[in-house]
Amino acid sequence: MVRITEGPILEEDAAEEVWGLDRGAVVTFTGRVRRLEAGREIEAITYEAYKPMALRGLDRIVSEARTRWGARVAILHRFGRVPVGEASLIVAVSAAHRREAFEACAFAVEGIKKDVPIWKVEYEKVDAR
Amino acid sequence: MSLRLLFLGPAARWAGTREVEVPWRPTLGDLLADEPEVLAPLRPHLASIRIAVNQEFAGMKTELHEGDEVAFLPPVSGG
Numbered sequence: 001m002v003r004i005t006e007g008p009i010l011e012e013d014a015a016e017e018v019w020g021l022d023r024g025a026v027v028t029f030t031g032r033v034r035r036l037e038a039g040r041e042i043e044a045i046t047y048e049a050y051k052p053m054a055l056r057g058l059d060r061i062v063s064e065a066r067t068r069w070g071a072r073v074a075i076l077h078r079f080g081r082v083p084v085g086e087a088s089l090i091v092a093v094s095a096a097h098r099r100e101a102f103e104a105c106a107f108a109v110e111g112i113k114k115d116v117p118i119w120k121v122e123y124e125k126v127d128a129r
Numbered sequence: 130m131s132l133r134l135l136f137l138g139p140a141a142r143w144a145g146t147r148e149v150e151v152p153w154r155p156t157l158g159d160l161l162a163d164e165p166e167v168l169a170p171l172r173p174h175l176a177s178i179r180i181a182v183n184q185e186f187a188g189m190k191t192e193l194h195e196g197d198e199v200a201f202l203p204p205v206s207g208g
Contacts, residue, residue, distance in 0.1 A: 031208050047207065050137045050200060052184045054207075077207060089208045109208065118207025119138030 001074040002058035004049050004118075009076040014092035017074035023094035025101035029109050031089035033082050037123050044083045044124040050117035057116040061108050071095040071104035077118060132160070132193060134167065135200040140178065143170045144201070157182060158189035160199065171201060178203050 001017040003009075011028050018026060033045050058075050065071045076090040091108045095101040112118075130153035136144040149167050154160040157180060161168065171178065181200045182191050193199070 048138055049207070050135075050181075050184075050202065053181060053200075053202075056184070113205075113208040115205070116207050117137060117202050117205055119203065120206045121138055121141075 002055055002062060002077075003075070004051055004054055004058075004077045004079055006078065006080040009078050009087050009090050011087075011090055011092070014074040014076050014090045018072040018092045018094035020072060020094055022096060023072065024096055025098040026092065026094045027098075027101040027105040028093075029089075029091040029105050030087050031109070032087050033084045035084050040123075041126045042084060042123045043126050044081050045088065045120050046081050046122040046124070047077075047079045047088060048119050048121045049077070049079045053117045058112070061111040061116075064111075065093065065104040065108055068107070069095055069100040069104040071100055073104060073108055075108065075112065077112070077116075079118070081124075130195045133196065133198045134165075135198060136171075137200055138203050138206070140171065140174070140201045140203050143174060144168070145170065153195060154193060156189065156193060157187050157191045157199070160193065161189070174203060 062073045065073045072094045074092045078088050082088045093101050093105040131150045134149050141147045151165040179202045180187050
């Protein structure tokens with residue numbers, strides 16, 4: 001399952017999608033917006049996605065994870081304004097065993113950061129008072 | 130006959146717009162060579178920009194048709 005949505009995303013939604021009786025290992029990755037960006041304090045990051053291509057890119061990652069590790073993968077990526085501390089990306093992976101789950105999760109996160117048409121387009125500064 | 134150009138991510142800032150219509154050209158290479166005014170500010174970044182036609186990565190020889198969507202995709206920064 002892959003989804004690109006505006007508004008908060010939740011780990012349990014991703015984890016639910018990869019549940020399975022034979023899947024004994026579940027790994028979840030959450031990427032959150034950090035307070036410090038290049039030494040400056042920020043309030044939020046705005047993400048933009050080229051949605052049709054981004055969804056296909058995420059689908060390809062899911063397929064490859066299935067082929068290479070027998071893993072089931074769910075990816076949630078947020079677009080629009082994401083405040084500091086909130087999740088911009090959640091990846092949940094399940095497999096029969098932990099080695100495949102960890103490896104497939106790492107593969108998915110790297111793939112998302114490298115190959116999917118999504119951009120950070122604005123870093124919102126903290127208001128100077 | 131026209132083409133729809135889309136500027137994604139930071140490319141919208143460079144081009145000064147998210148979207149624009151330009152006259153049709155036979156191939157992507159022709160479009161870039163003729164360089165409609167809106168593409169000029171993208172030139173310094175072109176080496177790192179990938180171009181998609183109708184949401185498939187394209188090359189200079191890719192043929193263009195009426196109404197095609199040509200998207201300019203800078204290096205990604207998702208996640």
